[in-house]
Amino acid sequence: MSKGIISKDEDYSQWFNDLVIKADLAEHSAVRGCMVIKPYGYSIWEKMQAALDQMFKDTGHSNAYFPLFIPKSFFSKEASHVDGFAKECAVVTHYRLKNDGNGNIIVDEDAKLEEELIVRPTSETIIWNTYRGWIQSYRDLPLLINQWANVVRWEMRTRLFLRTTEFLWQEGHTAHATAEEAIAETEQMLNVYADFAENWLALPVIKGRKTANERFAGALDTYCIEALMQDGKALQAGTSHFLGQNFAKAFDVKFANKEGKLDFVWATSWGVSTRLMGALVMAHSDDAGLVLPPKLAPTQVVIVPIFRSDEELAQISEYVTALTKELKAKNIRVKYDNRDTQRPGFKFAEYELKGIPLRVAIGGRDLANGTVELARRDTKTKETVQQAGLADVIDNLLVEIQANIYQKALNFRNENTREANSYEEFKKMLDDTPGFISAHWDGTPETEERIKQETKATIRCIPLDNKLEAGTCILSGKPSIQRVLFARAY
Amino acid sequence: MSKGIISKDEDYSQWFNDLVIKADLAEHSAVRGCMVIKPYGYSIWEKMQAALDQMFKDTGHSNAYFPLFIPKSFFSKEASHVDGFAKECAVVTHYRLKNDGNGNIIVDEDAKLEEELIVRPTSETIIWNTYRGWIQSYRDLPLLINQWANVVRWEMRTRLFLRTTEFLWQEGHTAHATAEEAIAETEQMLNVYADFAENWLALPVIKGRKTANERFAGALDTYCIEALMQDGKALQAGTSHFLGQNFAKAFDVKFANKEGKLDFVWATSWGVSTRLMGALVMAHSDDAGLVLPPKLAPTQVVIVPIFRSDEELAQISEYVTALTKELKAKNIRVKYDNRDTQRPGFKFAEYELKGIPLRVAIGGRDLANGTVELARRDTKTKETVQQAGLADVIDNLLVEIQANIYQKALNFRNENTREANSYEEFKKMLDDTPGFISAHWDGTPETEERIKQETKATIRCIPLDNKLEAGTCILSGKPSIQRVLFARAY
Numbered sequence: 009m010s011k012g013i014i015s016k017d018e019d020y021s022q023w024f025n026d027l028v029i030k031a032d033l034a035e036h037s038a039v040r041g042c043m044v045i046k047p048y049g050y051s052i053w054e055k056m057q058a059a060l061d062q063m064f065k066d067t068g069h070s071n072a073y074f075p076l077f078i079p080k081s082f083f084s085k086e087a088s089h090v091d092g093f094a095k096e097c098a099v100v101t102h103y104r105l106k107n108d109g110n111g112n113i114i115v116d117e118d119a120k121l122e123e124e125l126i127v128r129p130t131s132e133t134i135i136w137n138t139y140r141g142w143i144q145s146y147r148d149l150p151l152l153i154n155q156w157a158n159v160v161r162w163e164m165r166t167r168l169f170l171r172t173t174e175f176l177w178q179e180g181h182t183a184h185a186t187a188e189e190a191i192a193e194t195e196q197m198l199n200v201y202a203d204f205a206e207n208w209l210a211l212p213v214i215k216g217r218k219t220a221n222e223r224f225a226g227a228l229d230t231y232c233i234e235a236l237m238q239d240g241k242a243l244q245a246g247t248s249h250f251l252g253q254n255f256a257k258a259f260d261v262k263f264a265n266k267e268g269k270l271d272f273v274w275a276t277s278w279g280v281s282t283r284l285m286g287a288l289v290m291a292h293s294d295d296a297g298l299v300l301p302p303k304l305a306p307t308q309v310v311i312v313p314i315f316r317s318d319e320e321l322a323q324i325s326e327y328v329t330a331l332t333k334e335l336k337a338k339n340i341r342v343k344y345d346n347r348d349t350q351r352p353g354f355k356f357a358e359y360e361l362k363g364i365p366l367r368v369a370i371g372g373r374d375l376a377n378g379t380v381e382l383a384r385r386d387t388k389t390k391e392t393v394q395q396a397g398l399a400d401v402i403d404n405l406l407v408e409i410q411a412n413i414y415q416k417a418l419n420f421r422n423e424n425t426r427e428a429n430s431y432e433e434f435k436k437m438l439d440d441t442p443g444f445i446s447a448h449w450d451g452t453p454e455t456e457e458r459i460k461q462e463t464k465a466t467i468r469c470i471p472l473d474n475k476l477e478a479g480t481c482i483l484s485g486k487p488s489i490q491r492v493l494f495a496r497a498y
Numbered sequence: 499m500s501k502g503i504i505s506k507d508e509d510y511s512q513w514f515n516d517l518v519i520k521a522d523l524a525e526h527s528a529v530r531g532c533m534v535i536k537p538y539g540y541s542i543w544e545k546m547q548a549a550l551d552q553m554f555k556d557t558g559h560s561n562a563y564f565p566l567f568i569p570k571s572f573f574s575k576e577a578s579h580v581d582g583f584a585k586e587c588a589v590v591t592h593y594r595l596k597n598d599g600n601g602n603i604i605v606d607e608d609a610k611l612e613e614e615l616i617v618r619p620t621s622e623t624i625i626w627n628t629y630r631g632w633i634q635s636y637r638d639l640p641l642l643i644n645q646w647a648n649v650v651r652w653e654m655r656t657r658l659f660l661r662t663t664e665f666l667w668q669e670g671h672t673a674h675a676t677a678e679e680a681i682a683e684t685e686q687m688l689n690v691y692a693d694f695a696e697n698w699l700a701l702p703v704i705k706g707r708k709t710a711n712e713r714f715a716g717a718l719d720t721y722c723i724e725a726l727m728q729d730g731k732a733l734q735a736g737t738s739h740f741l742g743q744n745f746a747k748a749f750d751v752k753f754a755n756k757e758g759k760l761d762f763v764w765a766t767s768w769g770v771s772t773r774l775m776g777a778l779v780m781a782h783s784d785d786a787g788l789v790l791p792p793k794l795a796p797t798q799v800v801i802v803p804i805f806r807s808d809e810e811l812a813q814i815s816e817y818v819t820a821l822t823k824e825l826k827a828k829n830i831r832v833k834y835d836n837r838d839t840q841r842p843g844f845k846f847a848e849y850e851l852k853g854i855p856l857r858v859a860i861g862g863r864d865l866a867n868g869t870v871e872l873a874r875r876d877t878k879t880k881e882t883v884q885q886a887g888l889a890d891v892i893d894n895l896l897v898e899i900q901a902n903i904y905q906k907a908l909n910f911r912n913e914n915t916r917e918a919n920s921y922e923e924f925k926k927m928l929d930d931t932p933g934f935i936s937a938h939w940d941g942t943p944e945t946e947e948r949i950k951q952e953t954k955a956t957i958r959c960i961p962l963d964n965k966l967e968a969g970t971c972i973l974s975g976k977p978s979i980q981r982v983l984f985a986r987a988y
Contacts (some may be wrong), residue, residue: 038572038627039565039615047560047643054561070537071544075529076617076648076664077588080595082528084603094595098567099605100617101591103652105570105584113574115589115614124605125529127566127590127617138527138534153537158566158648162593174566 013361015295020239024290028168031298031361033285041166041173045282048362051306053176053285057156059208059303060178060280063200069152069180074134076158077125082133085258089132092225096162098127098173127160132226132277135181136255143183143273145264150193151183169286170243170498177281183273185265187252190274191229194250197278198231201246209284210301210414211235211291212421213245214444214493216469221453224277228252234468234493236421237290240442242468242495245287248278286498291417292386298363299386301413302406309335309342309402310364312355314371321346324370327395331368334399340406360385365409366402386413427491431482434494438465444495448488450481459483465494503851505785510729514780518658521788521851523775531656531663535772538852541796543666543775547646549698549793550668550770553690559642559670564624566648567615572623575748579622582715586652588617588663617650622716622767625671626745633673633763635754640683641673659776660733660988667771673763675755677742680764681719684740687768688721691736699774700791700904701725701781702911703735704934704983706959711943714767718742724958724983726911727780730932732958732985735777738768776988781907782876788853789876791903792896799825799832799892800854804842804861811836814860817885821858824889830896850875855899856892876903917981921972924984928955934985938978940971949973955984 013030016023028034033049045053061071077100083090104119128134135153142148156178166172180197184190198215205211213233223230227249235245256262256272263273292299302308311328315321328344335342343364345355352369359367367383374380380398383390386409393401424443428434437445449455449467459482460466470492479488503520506513518524523539535543551561567590573580594609618624625643632638650664670687674680688705695701703723713720717739725735746752746762753763782789792798801818805811818834825832833854835845842859849857857873864870870888873880876899883891914933918924927935939945939957949972950956960982969978 035628035631037565038624039567039569042565042567044565044628045563047562050562051560070541072537072540073535073666075527075532075534076650077529077532079529080603080605083595090595090603094597094603097593097595098590098615099592099595100588101605102589103587105573105580105587105589105616107584113570113580113584115570115591125588126595134528138525141525160566176563 013295013297016238016293023295024286025168027289027293027297031363033289033298034168036168039173041163043168043172043174045176048306049285052288052300052304053282055304055306056208056284057178060200060204061156063204064154064178064180067152067196067200069154069182072153072155073157074131074138074155076128078128078131078134080124080126082137083126085133086226086254089226089258093129093161097129098160098162100125100127128157129159129161130277130279131155131157131159131179132181132251132255132275133259136259136261136275139181139183139273140259140261143261143263146185146266149183149185149263149273150189152180152193153182154178154180167286169282169289172282175282177279179277179279182276183256183261184276185263185274187274190252190276191250194229194231194248194276194278197276198233198246198248201248201278201280202233204280205233205235205245206414208301208303209245209288209291210303210410210417211245211287212414212418214469214471215473216471216493218247218469219453219456219467219492221456222467224249226251226254227277228254231472232469234444234495235287235291236417236424236444236495237287237498238420239290240424240495242444242497243283243287243290244468244497245284246278246280249276251275251277292413293363296357296388297361299413300363300365302365302410305341305363305365307341307343307362307364308406309340309366309368310355310359311342311344311368311370312352312359313344313346314352314369316372320372320375321348323375327370327375331395331398335402338399338403340399340403356383366405368402384409386416428482434465434482435463438463438496442496444468444493446491446493447482448479448490449492450484450486450488452484455481455483459494463496465496468493468495468497503785503787506728513785514776515658517779517783517787521853523779523788524658526658529663531653533658533662533664535666538796539775542778542790542794543772545794545796546698546774547668550690550694551646553694554644554668554670557642557686557690559644559672562643562645563647564621564628564645566618568618568621568624570614570616572627573616575623576716576744579716579744579748583619583651587619588650588652590615590617618647619649619651620767620769621645621647621649621669622671622741622745622765623749626749626751626765629671629673629763630749630751633751633753636675636756639673639675639753639763640679642670642683643672644668644670657776659772659779662772665772667769669767669769672766673746673751674766675753675764677764680742680766681740684719684721684738684766684768687766688723688736688738691738691768691770692723694770695723695725695735696904698791698793699735699778699781700793700900700907701735701777702904702908704959704961705963706961706983708737708959709943709946709957709982711946712957714739716741716744717767718744721962722959724985725777725781726907726914726934726985727777727988728910729780730914730985732934732987733773733777733780734958734987735774736768736770739766741765741767780988782903783853786847786878787851789903790853790855792855792900795831795853795855797831797833797852797854798896799830799856799858800845800849801832801834801858801860802842802845802849803834803836804859806862810862810865811838813865817860817865821885821888825892828889828893830889830893846873856895858892874899876906918972924955924972925953928953928986932986934958934983936981936983937972938969938980939982940974940976940978942974945971945973949984953986955986958983958985958987
């Protein structure tokens with residue numbers, strides 16, 4: 009327990025909230041459900057953005073920017089889309105304030121919009137309305153575009169990063185000549201997300217498809233990556249949708265194929281958001297604070313001098329200057345904290361809280377012995393190592409830490425993924441040993457809904473690598489051809 | 499004239515609009531006054547962002563993110579601020595849509611907000627409300643924060659990039675212990691903007707201060723950089739504001755100084771926006787299309803093969819592969835356009851339109867002679883050069899082009915900055931030889947306003963390096979201590 013953070017075993021939900029605030033990642037704002045992302049939190053988000061953006065560009069996508077506002081009528085054009093989002097929309101109705109004459113600022117009723125504008129909760133409608141002007145022929149396809157943007161969904165119950173009224177995200181919107189190409193794109197981007205989650209967030213994920221009930225509003229098929237948090241609840245970390253021709257039909261986007269025949273365009277969309285910040289915290293951190301994978305840590309190595317005199321500090325600093333130079337040459341993000349206003353113990357706690365992967369402490373005895381003390385954040389182990397070759401040792405350790413954080417999360421997930429073969433067993437597992445539960449389901453929305461109502465568990469996905477296996481549904485007893493993955497989820 | 503772009507001498511305003519659209523920078527969206535920034539335009543904006551972001555970080559700033567929405571009551575807390583922005587605000591009044599039972603989607607009147615939310619036109623109020631929780635002592639200062647965000651100002655007359663209802667920008671918001679530090683920050687960021695304008699945009703700018711009339715709503719002092727466009731109109735390219743203690747007082751943000759005494763915090767804010775994209779186009783481009791400074795060009799060099807057979811293309815491509823590798827090793831952004839579906843002439847016109855700084859054409863005869871043809875976009879000159887050492891030649895040429903574009907704009911500005919010594923002369927210059935006009939002004943808002951009403955010219959700034967010089971105001975004839983810079987402006 010550090011700086012007033014409750015233990016995660018005591019109250020996981022409170023632990024998460026405390027940690028996000030104490031580690032300076034984010035805080036609640038004065039605007040209901042909206043958060044302020046603080047500089048330290050934002051610097052981690054910037055690292056995520058940079059890595060994802062490069063992956064999108066490497067797969068041929070370009071960034072663009074579409075309006076924040078969507079005319080209400082656009083929304084209504086794709087029936088299931090409006091059903092999915094109408095209940096959580098911020099609506100702009102006026103474009104001016106005025107002084108009421110008594111010194112109060114009020115909405116100017118003379119400035120009422122003819123048609124209300126919706127603050128985008130997602131951009132399919134405005135983008136497909138735009139694509140109509142961009143696509144005439146097969147030569148204009150595929151159109152591979154991504155947008156980094158803020159979106160607003162009026163959530164009633166909000167939690168920092170996990171569910172906020174406004175959040176930051178990227179949304180890819182692509183257009184293709186054939187269903188096959190669009191499906192291939194949907195799968196490619198799911199793989200990009202899984203790659204990013206595993207190799208950057210150090211977060212093992214299950215790739216799968218959503219059931220019809222859980223699909224994106226307007227999609228024919230929704231792919232997702234699902235991760236397990238330390239409290240045994242699942243978190244959807246990214247989605248990739250095959251939209252078929254739904255939006256092309258709603259917005260009349262046709263192309264002439266090589267034979268000159270007109271057909272509607274095939275679509276995908278895919279997105280990840282600042283929710284990943286929540287996943288990052290929940291998957292790896294502990295009661296002492298954040299545990300950041302080195303690849304996303306704004307500072308990877310912090311060096312703390314332990315000195316009894318200015319002279320000793322000067323000697324230490326001379327060595328640290330040389331070490332820092334070596335580390336920077338290896339593109340390692342290093343910080344030297346030589347403040348004399350704080351004790352080393354205070355600094356140690358602060359950098360544990362902030363999740364800095366490696367701490368180097370160096371004192372007078374170390375100088376004499378040619379050593380330093382290395383402390384790993386992930387294992388909380390310390391060792392005394394030689395100064396000679398230290399930069400290489402650190403470089404290798406950062407790789408090892410990244411791998412270890414992933415492996416730890418993978419072990420946790422493996423230990424907490426179980427098969428249930430009856431509804432009783434299923435319910436008992438949910439309460440006693442929360443995690444992923446692999447169980448037979450009869451494939452009907454009714455059964456899925458009843459299980460959700462009765463247990464709060466949802467089908468997270470039908471894993472892509474699922475084996476077909478004959479069985480009987482845990483609820484209805486009807487025949488089932490495969491197990492699906494259930495969990496309670498964020 | 500290219501691809502249906504009108505000549506800029508014929509109709510400058512239409513030329514600009516045509517060019518922005520034909521060069522695929524941006525287009526009007528279905529939402530009144532909002533634009534779509536297309537991939538090519540956005541890729542230039544990304545280069546601007548990256549350069550500015552690095553400059554902000556190099557001067558000690560961190561990025562963060564604050565809510566899109568601002569409660570109406572916050573707005574009213576700083577009197578001149580609300581006066582400045584109330585008339586152009588998008589107002590969110592409801593948070594839900596519903597089906598009216600007849601299949602129409604309407605605003606759900608049961609979901610009316612108790613307090614309306616304003617879509618941020620700028621973020622001083624929400625940020626200073628947040629800073630109250632972040633600042634207690636002098637140890638928390640200075641607080642140096644920047645935000646990349648979208649903002650909305652309900653403009654009645656909009657133009658792509660120059661004035662749009664929604665635009666993208668960055669807004670710095672800093673907090674300091676003393677007025678002196680805040681003023682130093684205001685000036686530092688003005689210098690950062692001038693440096694960026696001159697060294698990246700190749701745009702010479704005048705650094706100056708705004709008159710009281712033209713100040714930011716809520717500022718004690720507004721610094722600006724002003725540039726001259728090719729039609730002789732001025733464009734404000736960036737502003738940096740010294741806000742005094744106005745926002746600290748409005749939001750009760752106090753700090754304890756070293757002596758433990760409480761005082762209000764001193765503030766600055768500063769911003770540049772996608773308006774810079776408009777400045778970039780207007781300052782350098784011509785009737786054939788964009789002219790991009792190499793530092794901001796997404797593609798700096800395009801290579802076009804001229805071939806009569808597949809065999810010849812293969813020989814050219816072999817050479818180009820080696821050249822491309824050399825250029826990429828020098829971090830030069832190069833594209834090889836070996837499409838066989840378009841003629842070289844078509845490609846030449848396309849890359850002129852897109853403003854690619856250098857074009858390399860290579861044909862069969864070049865292969866035999868060991869030469870290529872190099873064409874510069876800025877001067878439209880061509881020369882045949884040896885293949886040996888070509889990568890170095892190109893590398894140097896890109897530097898030369900960047901410098902030449904700047905020099906050309908500087909010459910234009912120098913030629914179009916004039917002194918007027920009477921109101922008649924002033925008015926004649928505005929009509930006959932538009933540009934910056936340096937003239938005496940009596941220092942009163944009344945005179946400034948009358949000149950604006952009568953001539954549409956505004957005081958762009960009082961240049962920082964102004965010499966004091968006794969004279970008489972061109973309008974009132976009253977004594978003046980210095981000339982100020984007038985122009986008609988965007």
